[in-house]
Amino acid sequence: MKEVFKAIHCNEIETIFTRLGLSDKFLNHQLLCSNCGSVITKNTFGALTRKSGKIILCCNSADCYTNFLVPTS
């Protein structure tokens, strides 16, 4: 069994937000890091996932990224 990570290239961030229907929020600086609350930009996007139906994001700071990845048991 492998742990699969879906990946996007940092040059294609806008594409994934458009495909997830988050384009407007992204352009209006309404996407926030679920850990530190900072605004997600093209240069600060780290990862995203779906939790309880809701899409949540984190920025690329080491602290936020590592907290974001911890599985909830």
Add this chain to the structure above:
Amino acid sequence: MNIIITLFKDYGLSIGLVALVVFTIYYFSRILLDEDRSALWRARFYKMAFSVLHKQEHEKKYIANDINGKINLARRDLHFGEEILPKAVKVEWIEGKNGETYDLKEGEFVVCLNPANCQEMNIVKLASAVVKRTTLIGARHILEKPLIGAIDLNLTRNLLDKINNRKSLDWFFAQEYQPVIKNDPKLSEWNGKIATIEEKGLFTRILLIELTDFAKKIAGLLPRAFMGGEVESLIDFLYKIATKPSRQPVPLDFERAYIRTGIMLVADTDKMLLKGIVPYIKGMSCKLEKMLNTVYLIVFDKAALGERDPKLEEEFNSIVKNLDETILGHSLIKKDFEVSYKCIDSKGKKRKAKCIRYSIEYN
């Protein structure tokens, strides 16, 4: 390869060529049959293609194959126990065009990866991710955050060390390890202990294995305060052994509700040579009486003795072998693994050692 050169010299061109062909077939079939090694070759190919053609599809294939190959090969060297920790990783790019919607499944993670010229950052990102998401599942919620953070940091460091990419390791130390240690005194304290345990070679070979077994035992149980305390005590127990001055006794048995393990250290050459295996067999019997579930036999290499007196070194090694066979002669005991490794001894010198894990199943 030396054998082939010898064959060329001794038997001439034809035999040498046959040997070369056989070696080449063996070498390439080994790569082809090994998913991770072949991923590394694919990565090299796409890296070259990208440097010539500058196409993003080549860059993406390089990034994904390089991460998959490097992390998965490195984790195999961290074997021990029944399963390899952390799990194997697979990076898959999200493909598709702008107009198509993407259905993000519950729990699915999408990570943002950097361009190929920042591959060391991508490797660290994924190494850290796979450690956090696949190790000690079931025990994470009962351990305090600084402790689990210190375990993750040390396992990620181990994984990156095995990858043997200095740039990745430097980036990890500068961007992840040091900032976390600096900002969290509690984590720093746990990290100090775990790093010392790791220096003695007891982190991946004992601590992590016992914690994985512990996580399996408590899976599904209501979290209790003593569970976390048990893990903390185990770390203190191993830390005392790791920092033990030569010939000074420290507790070598750990008896708690879920973790019941013991250590047998074969460090004293004279004791082994003069008294043989009897004291160690007696020690093993005591551990059986205490109903310990696992016992680790740690034997330090006697290279210095070998230089002085090779015969004595041989005798020492044969006594150790006899000890292992005698222990395995007991009907309740089975050997889980035997690994050789390098560690740093109490005098700060690099030393070879051997760790054997026995598990005991009581009727």
